[in-house]
Amino acid sequence: MTDPKTDLRRHALARRDLVTPQEAHAAAAAAAARGLALVTKIAAKAGVATPVISVYWPIRSELNTRPLIDALAARGYGVVLPVMHKVRHPLVFRDFTPGDDLVKGPFGLSEPSEDKIARDPDILFSPLAAFDRRGFRLGYGGGIYDATLSELRSRKQVTAIGVAYSCQETDHVPTEPHDQRLDYLLTERETIVPA
Template identity: 35%
Template structure:
Protein backbone atom coordinates (compact mmCIF):
# COMPACT_ATOMS: atom_id res chain seq x y z
CA UNK A 1 0.00 0.00 0.00
CA UNK A 2 2.04 3.05 1.05
CA UNK A 3 5.71 3.13 0.22
CA UNK A 4 8.09 0.88 -1.59
CA UNK A 5 8.11 -2.82 -0.72
CA UNK A 6 10.43 -3.75 2.11
CA UNK A 7 11.19 -7.04 0.30
CA UNK A 8 12.13 -6.73 -3.39
CA UNK A 9 9.44 -7.79 -5.86
CA UNK A 10 9.96 -10.40 -8.53
CA UNK A 11 9.69 -14.07 -9.37
CA UNK A 12 11.51 -16.54 -7.17
CA UNK A 13 13.48 -17.95 -10.10
CA UNK A 14 15.14 -14.64 -10.89
CA UNK A 15 18.76 -14.00 -9.84
CA UNK A 16 19.55 -11.42 -7.20
CA UNK A 17 20.44 -8.76 -9.78
CA UNK A 18 17.04 -9.14 -11.41
CA UNK A 19 15.38 -8.74 -8.01
CA UNK A 20 17.30 -5.49 -7.51
CA UNK A 21 16.39 -4.18 -10.97
CA UNK A 22 12.70 -4.95 -10.39
CA UNK A 23 12.76 -3.16 -7.03
CA UNK A 24 14.46 -0.09 -8.54
CA UNK A 25 11.94 0.09 -11.38
CA UNK A 26 9.05 -0.36 -8.94
CA UNK A 27 10.38 2.45 -6.76
CA UNK A 28 10.97 4.78 -9.71
CA UNK A 29 7.45 4.22 -11.03
CA UNK A 30 5.87 5.04 -7.67
CA UNK A 31 8.09 8.10 -7.22
CA UNK A 32 7.02 9.44 -10.60
CA UNK A 33 3.35 8.82 -9.83
CA UNK A 34 3.66 10.58 -6.47
CA UNK A 35 5.18 13.67 -8.09
CA UNK A 36 2.43 13.81 -10.71
CA UNK A 37 -0.39 13.35 -8.21
CA UNK A 38 1.01 15.92 -5.79
CA UNK A 39 1.27 18.49 -8.60
CA UNK A 40 -2.32 17.81 -9.64
CA UNK A 41 -3.56 18.35 -6.10
CA UNK A 42 -1.67 21.61 -5.77
CA UNK A 43 -3.37 22.79 -8.96
CA UNK A 44 -6.91 22.15 -7.70
CA UNK A 45 -9.07 25.25 -7.46
CA UNK A 46 -9.99 25.72 -3.77
CA UNK A 47 -13.71 26.06 -4.50
CA UNK A 48 -13.67 22.99 -6.72
CA UNK A 49 -11.74 21.08 -4.06
CA UNK A 50 -14.30 22.03 -1.41
CA UNK A 51 -17.10 20.80 -3.69
CA UNK A 52 -15.31 17.48 -4.26
CA UNK A 53 -14.62 17.10 -0.54
CA UNK A 54 -18.31 17.59 0.25
CA UNK A 55 -19.28 14.91 -2.28
CA UNK A 56 -16.73 12.48 -0.82
CA UNK A 57 -17.98 13.24 2.68
CA UNK A 58 -21.54 12.41 1.60
CA UNK A 59 -20.41 9.10 0.09
CA UNK A 60 -18.49 8.16 3.25
CA UNK A 61 -21.50 9.06 5.39
CA UNK A 62 -23.77 6.90 3.22
CA UNK A 63 -21.27 4.04 3.51
CA UNK A 64 -21.15 4.43 7.28
CA UNK A 65 -24.92 4.46 7.60
CA UNK A 66 -25.12 1.27 5.54
CA UNK A 67 -22.64 -0.57 7.77
CA UNK A 68 -22.74 0.99 11.24
CA UNK A 69 -25.67 -1.16 12.38
CA UNK A 70 -23.33 -4.14 12.61
CA UNK A 71 -21.50 -2.61 15.57
CA UNK A 72 -23.09 0.67 16.48
CA UNK A 73 -20.45 1.55 19.05
CA UNK A 74 -17.45 0.57 16.92
CA UNK A 75 -14.64 3.15 16.74
CA UNK A 76 -14.09 4.72 13.33
CA UNK A 77 -10.49 5.57 12.49
CA UNK A 78 -10.31 8.83 10.56
CA UNK A 79 -7.43 11.04 9.39
CA UNK A 80 -6.33 14.66 9.65
CA UNK A 81 -6.02 16.08 6.08
CA UNK A 82 -2.51 16.82 4.86
CA UNK A 83 -0.99 17.93 1.55
CA UNK A 84 -4.24 18.52 -0.25
CA UNK A 85 -5.97 15.33 0.91
CA UNK A 86 -9.79 15.36 0.92
CA UNK A 87 -10.88 17.36 3.96
CA UNK A 88 -13.69 15.49 5.70
CA UNK A 89 -13.81 17.50 8.92
CA UNK A 90 -17.50 18.53 8.46
CA UNK A 91 -18.31 14.81 8.19
CA UNK A 92 -16.32 14.05 11.35
CA UNK A 93 -18.28 16.68 13.24
CA UNK A 94 -21.58 15.20 12.04
CA UNK A 95 -20.52 11.69 13.05
CA UNK A 96 -19.32 12.86 16.47
CA UNK A 97 -22.63 14.61 17.08
CA UNK A 98 -24.36 11.32 16.25
CA UNK A 99 -22.30 9.60 18.94
CA UNK A 100 -19.81 7.80 16.69
CA UNK A 101 -16.47 7.29 18.53
CA UNK A 102 -13.61 8.63 16.40
CA UNK A 103 -9.86 7.99 16.53
CA UNK A 104 -6.88 9.60 14.82
CA UNK A 105 -3.65 7.81 13.85
CA UNK A 106 -0.46 8.55 15.76
CA UNK A 107 3.11 7.90 14.62
CA UNK A 108 4.91 6.44 17.64
CA UNK A 109 8.22 5.44 16.01
CA UNK A 110 9.84 5.12 12.58
CA UNK A 111 9.17 1.87 10.72
CA UNK A 112 6.32 0.91 13.02
CA UNK A 113 2.56 0.49 12.85
CA UNK A 114 0.34 3.44 13.66
CA UNK A 115 -1.17 3.82 17.10
CA UNK A 116 -4.59 5.41 17.55
CA UNK A 117 -5.92 8.01 19.96
CA UNK A 118 -9.53 8.90 20.76
CA UNK A 119 -10.57 12.24 19.26
CA UNK A 120 -13.49 14.61 19.61
CA UNK A 121 -13.69 17.40 16.99
CA UNK A 122 -12.93 20.76 18.55
CA UNK A 123 -10.62 19.55 21.31
CA UNK A 124 -7.13 21.01 21.74
CA UNK A 125 -4.56 19.71 19.23
CA UNK A 126 -0.76 19.55 19.03
CA UNK A 127 1.66 18.38 16.34
CA UNK A 128 3.17 14.89 16.54
CA UNK A 129 6.74 13.98 15.53
CA UNK A 130 5.70 14.10 11.85
CA UNK A 131 4.00 17.48 12.12
CA UNK A 132 0.52 15.96 12.04
CA UNK A 133 -2.20 17.31 14.32
CA UNK A 134 -3.16 14.97 17.19
CA UNK A 135 -5.17 15.56 20.38
CA UNK A 136 -3.21 17.27 23.14
CA UNK A 137 -4.62 14.72 25.57
CA UNK A 138 -3.68 11.38 24.05
CA UNK A 139 -6.22 8.75 25.07
CA UNK A 140 -4.90 5.60 23.43
CA UNK A 141 -7.38 3.14 21.94
CA UNK A 142 -7.09 -0.20 20.17
CA UNK A 143 -6.77 -0.26 16.42
CA UNK A 144 -10.23 0.66 15.07
CA UNK A 145 -12.26 -2.00 13.31
CA UNK A 146 -13.23 0.50 10.60
CA UNK A 147 -10.57 2.72 9.10
CA UNK A 148 -10.67 5.63 6.63
CA UNK A 149 -7.38 5.58 4.71
CA UNK A 150 -6.32 8.64 2.68
CA UNK A 151 -4.89 7.75 -0.73
CA UNK A 152 -2.52 9.82 -2.79
CA UNK A 153 -3.37 7.39 -5.60
CA UNK A 154 -5.13 4.07 -6.05
CA UNK A 155 -5.45 1.35 -8.66
CA UNK A 156 -8.47 -0.35 -10.19
CA UNK A 157 -7.66 -3.29 -7.89
CA UNK A 158 -7.90 -0.95 -4.85
CA UNK A 159 -4.18 -0.92 -4.05
CA UNK A 160 -3.15 2.33 -2.38
CA UNK A 161 -0.31 4.68 -3.22
CA UNK A 162 0.72 6.75 -0.21
CA UNK A 163 3.64 9.05 0.55
CA UNK A 164 6.20 6.29 1.03
CA UNK A 165 6.41 6.01 4.81
CA UNK A 166 4.81 2.58 4.96
CA UNK A 167 2.86 3.32 8.16
CA UNK A 168 -0.47 2.05 6.88
CA UNK A 169 1.26 -1.02 5.40
CA UNK A 170 2.55 -2.01 8.81
CA UNK A 171 -0.74 -1.12 10.51
CA UNK A 172 -2.62 -3.57 8.28
CA UNK A 173 -0.11 -6.43 8.41
CA UNK A 174 -1.56 -8.15 11.46
CA UNK A 175 -4.87 -10.03 11.50
CA UNK A 176 -7.66 -9.39 12.05
CA UNK A 177 -7.51 -6.53 9.58
CA UNK A 178 -9.91 -3.62 10.01
CA UNK A 179 -12.37 -2.84 7.24
CA UNK A 180 -10.52 -0.27 5.16
CA UNK A 181 -12.18 2.54 3.22
CA UNK A 182 -9.83 4.37 0.88
CA UNK A 183 -10.55 8.08 0.37
CA UNK A 184 -9.33 9.81 -2.78
CA UNK A 185 -10.27 11.97 -5.74
CA UNK A 186 -11.56 10.19 -8.83
CA UNK A 187 -8.66 11.57 -10.88
CA UNK A 188 -6.19 9.89 -8.49
CA UNK A 189 -6.73 6.46 -10.07
CA UNK A 190 -3.42 5.24 -11.50
CA UNK A 191 -1.74 1.98 -12.45
CA UNK A 192 1.28 0.36 -10.82
CA UNK A 193 2.43 -3.15 -9.99
CA UNK A 194 1.61 -3.86 -6.36
CA UNK A 195 4.43 -4.94 -4.06
CA UNK A 196 4.63 -8.04 -1.93
CA UNK A 197 3.43 -6.16 1.15
CA UNK A 198 0.63 -4.23 -0.55
CA UNK A 199 -2.88 -5.13 0.63
CA UNK A 200 -5.98 -4.17 -1.33
CA UNK A 201 -8.40 -1.84 0.43
CA UNK A 202 -11.94 -3.11 0.92
CA UNK A 203 -13.45 -0.16 -0.93
CA UNK A 204 -12.27 3.17 -2.37
CA UNK A 205 -14.65 6.13 -2.23
CA UNK A 206 -14.22 9.22 -4.41
CA UNK A 207 -16.43 12.15 -5.32
CA UNK A 208 -17.86 10.21 -8.25
CA UNK A 209 -17.54 6.47 -7.78
CA UNK A 210 -16.51 3.55 -5.62
CA UNK A 211 -14.31 0.51 -6.17
CA UNK A 212 -15.38 -2.23 -6.44
CA UNK A 213 -18.58 -0.98 -8.15
CA UNK A 214 -21.72 -2.11 -6.41
CA UNK A 215 -19.93 -4.29 -3.85
CA UNK A 216 -19.20 -1.85 -1.01
CA UNK A 217 -19.11 -3.95 2.13
Protein backbone atom coordinates in the same frame (compact mmCIF):
# COMPACT_ATOMS: atom_id res chain seq x y z
CA MET B 1 16.56 4.88 -13.87
CA THR B 2 13.62 6.17 -11.84
CA ASP B 3 11.34 4.09 -9.66
CA PRO B 4 7.82 3.67 -11.15
CA LYS B 5 6.25 4.28 -7.72
CA THR B 6 8.17 7.54 -7.30
CA ASP B 7 7.09 8.78 -10.75
CA LEU B 8 3.47 7.80 -10.20
CA ARG B 9 3.44 9.42 -6.76
CA ARG B 10 4.90 12.66 -8.12
CA HIS B 11 2.41 12.88 -11.01
CA ALA B 12 -0.63 11.98 -8.87
CA LEU B 13 0.26 14.52 -6.18
CA ALA B 14 0.87 17.19 -8.83
CA ARG B 15 -2.65 16.54 -10.17
CA ARG B 16 -4.06 16.72 -6.63
CA ASP B 17 -2.32 20.06 -6.05
CA LEU B 18 -4.28 21.53 -8.99
CA VAL B 19 -7.66 21.07 -7.27
CA THR B 20 -9.12 24.56 -6.74
CA PRO B 21 -10.41 25.73 -3.33
CA GLN B 22 -13.99 25.65 -4.65
CA GLU B 23 -13.55 22.09 -5.97
CA ALA B 24 -11.93 21.06 -2.67
CA HIS B 25 -14.84 22.47 -0.64
CA ALA B 26 -17.43 20.67 -2.77
CA ALA B 27 -15.37 17.45 -2.70
CA ALA B 28 -15.13 17.51 1.11
CA ALA B 29 -18.93 17.85 1.43
CA ALA B 30 -19.55 15.06 -1.11
CA ALA B 31 -17.01 12.75 0.55
CA ALA B 32 -18.53 13.41 3.99
CA ALA B 33 -22.03 12.43 2.79
CA ARG B 34 -20.75 9.40 0.90
CA GLY B 35 -18.44 8.35 3.77
CA LEU B 36 -21.22 8.57 6.36
CA ALA B 37 -23.52 6.46 4.17
CA LEU B 38 -20.75 3.88 3.65
CA VAL B 39 -19.97 3.63 7.38
CA THR B 40 -23.67 3.17 8.16
CA LYS B 41 -23.86 0.36 5.59
CA ILE B 42 -20.67 -1.36 6.84
CA ALA B 43 -21.77 -1.12 10.49
CA ALA B 44 -25.22 -2.56 9.70
CA LYS B 45 -23.72 -5.42 7.68
CA ALA B 46 -21.28 -6.25 10.50
CA GLY B 47 -23.96 -5.89 13.16
CA VAL B 48 -21.88 -3.30 15.03
CA ALA B 49 -23.98 -0.39 16.32
CA THR B 50 -21.11 1.94 17.19
CA PRO B 51 -17.90 1.05 15.35
CA VAL B 52 -14.67 2.87 16.13
CA ILE B 53 -13.68 4.83 13.03
CA SER B 54 -10.23 6.21 12.25
CA VAL B 55 -10.14 9.26 10.01
CA TYR B 56 -6.95 11.07 9.08
CA TRP B 57 -6.58 14.79 9.86
CA PRO B 58 -5.85 16.34 6.43
CA ILE B 59 -2.50 17.86 5.51
CA ARG B 60 -1.30 19.67 2.38
CA SER B 61 -3.72 19.13 -0.53
CA GLU B 62 -5.32 15.92 0.81
CA LEU B 63 -9.09 15.66 0.44
CA ASN B 64 -10.43 17.43 3.53
CA THR B 65 -11.91 14.88 5.96
CA ARG B 66 -12.95 17.34 8.66
CA PRO B 67 -16.59 17.48 7.43
CA LEU B 68 -16.60 13.65 7.52
CA ILE B 69 -15.26 13.65 11.09
CA ASP B 70 -17.99 16.12 12.11
CA ALA B 71 -20.71 14.03 10.40
CA LEU B 72 -19.54 10.79 12.03
CA ALA B 73 -19.34 12.37 15.48
CA ALA B 74 -22.77 13.97 15.06
CA ARG B 75 -24.19 10.51 14.27
CA GLY B 76 -22.70 9.17 17.51
CA TYR B 77 -19.85 7.11 16.04
CA GLY B 78 -16.59 6.87 17.98
CA VAL B 79 -13.87 8.72 16.07
CA VAL B 80 -10.15 8.18 16.53
CA LEU B 81 -7.28 9.96 14.81
CA PRO B 82 -4.00 8.27 13.85
CA VAL B 83 -0.86 9.05 15.83
CA MET B 84 2.50 8.40 14.14
CA HIS B 85 5.47 7.33 16.26
CA LYS B 86 7.92 5.91 13.70
CA VAL B 87 8.17 5.48 9.95
CA ARG B 88 7.31 1.94 8.76
CA HIS B 89 5.70 1.20 12.14
CA PRO B 90 1.98 0.82 12.84
CA LEU B 91 -0.04 3.84 13.87
CA VAL B 92 -1.69 4.23 17.25
CA PHE B 93 -5.26 5.61 17.28
CA ARG B 94 -6.50 8.02 19.96
CA ASP B 95 -10.01 9.27 20.70
CA PHE B 96 -11.07 12.56 19.13
CA THR B 97 -14.19 14.67 19.47
CA PRO B 98 -14.66 17.73 17.23
CA GLY B 99 -13.50 20.73 19.25
CA ASP B 100 -10.69 18.84 21.02
CA ASP B 101 -7.30 20.52 20.87
CA LEU B 102 -4.70 18.71 18.79
CA VAL B 103 -0.96 18.70 19.44
CA LYS B 104 1.92 18.64 16.97
CA GLY B 105 3.37 15.14 16.87
CA PRO B 106 7.04 14.27 16.33
CA PHE B 107 6.53 14.37 12.54
CA GLY B 108 4.69 17.70 12.57
CA LEU B 109 1.21 16.17 12.21
CA SER B 110 -1.81 17.33 14.20
CA GLU B 111 -2.68 14.50 16.61
CA PRO B 112 -4.70 13.88 19.79
CA SER B 113 -2.65 14.27 22.97
CA GLU B 114 -1.22 11.32 24.90
CA ASP B 115 -3.96 11.57 27.55
CA LYS B 116 -6.64 10.51 25.01
CA ILE B 117 -7.65 6.83 25.11
CA ALA B 118 -6.04 4.61 22.43
CA ARG B 119 -8.46 2.27 20.61
CA ASP B 120 -8.16 0.05 17.54
CA PRO B 121 -10.50 1.09 14.73
CA ASP B 122 -13.08 -1.15 13.07
CA ILE B 123 -13.13 1.11 10.01
CA LEU B 124 -10.11 3.04 8.80
CA PHE B 125 -10.11 5.94 6.31
CA SER B 126 -6.68 6.23 4.68
CA PRO B 127 -5.06 9.08 2.74
CA LEU B 128 -3.10 8.18 -0.38
CA ALA B 129 -1.17 9.54 -3.35
CA ALA B 130 -2.70 7.32 -6.05
CA PHE B 131 -5.10 4.38 -6.34
CA ASP B 132 -6.40 1.85 -8.83
CA ARG B 133 -9.75 0.05 -9.12
CA ARG B 134 -8.24 -3.20 -7.84
CA GLY B 135 -8.13 -1.55 -4.42
CA PHE B 136 -4.43 -0.84 -4.22
CA ARG B 137 -3.15 2.46 -2.90
CA LEU B 138 0.15 4.20 -3.36
CA GLY B 139 1.01 6.01 -0.15
CA TYR B 140 3.68 8.58 0.55
CA GLY B 141 6.50 6.05 0.78
CA GLY B 142 6.72 5.42 4.53
CA GLY B 143 4.87 2.10 4.56
CA ILE B 144 2.90 3.22 7.61
CA TYR B 145 -0.64 2.32 6.52
CA ASP B 146 0.48 -1.04 5.12
CA ALA B 147 2.18 -1.86 8.45
CA THR B 148 -0.86 -0.63 10.37
CA LEU B 149 -3.40 -2.61 8.34
CA SER B 150 -1.24 -5.74 8.44
CA GLU B 151 -1.05 -5.60 12.25
CA LEU B 152 -4.72 -4.70 12.76
CA ARG B 153 -5.96 -7.37 10.33
CA SER B 154 -3.91 -10.02 12.14
CA ARG B 155 -6.02 -9.32 15.24
CA LYS B 156 -9.48 -8.33 14.02
CA GLN B 157 -11.77 -7.52 11.09
CA VAL B 158 -10.94 -4.03 9.80
CA THR B 159 -12.50 -2.29 6.81
CA ALA B 160 -10.04 -0.02 4.99
CA ILE B 161 -11.33 2.87 2.89
CA GLY B 162 -8.99 4.94 0.73
CA VAL B 163 -9.92 8.61 0.33
CA ALA B 164 -8.80 10.61 -2.69
CA TYR B 165 -9.84 12.91 -5.48
CA SER B 166 -10.90 11.12 -8.65
CA CYS B 167 -7.92 12.75 -10.43
CA GLN B 168 -5.62 10.54 -8.31
CA GLU B 169 -6.87 7.36 -9.99
CA THR B 170 -4.40 5.45 -12.13
CA ASP B 171 -4.75 2.32 -14.25
CA HIS B 172 -2.34 0.24 -12.20
CA VAL B 173 -0.55 0.84 -8.90
CA PRO B 174 2.71 -1.16 -8.75
CA THR B 175 2.43 -3.54 -5.80
CA GLU B 176 4.72 -5.51 -3.53
CA PRO B 177 3.83 -8.50 -1.30
CA HIS B 178 3.42 -6.33 1.82
CA ASP B 179 0.90 -3.94 0.18
CA GLN B 180 -2.51 -4.07 1.86
CA ARG B 181 -5.61 -3.92 -0.32
CA LEU B 182 -8.40 -1.46 0.41
CA ASP B 183 -11.99 -2.63 0.82
CA TYR B 184 -13.43 0.58 -0.67
CA LEU B 185 -12.30 3.80 -2.29
CA LEU B 186 -14.08 7.06 -1.71
CA THR B 187 -13.78 10.02 -4.09
CA GLU B 188 -15.81 13.18 -4.59
CA ARG B 189 -17.58 11.41 -7.46
CA GLU B 190 -18.19 7.82 -6.34
CA THR B 191 -17.73 4.99 -3.89
CA ILE B 192 -15.66 2.27 -5.55
CA VAL B 193 -15.86 -1.38 -4.56
CA PRO B 194 -12.60 -2.89 -5.86
CA ALA B 195 -12.89 -5.58 -8.52
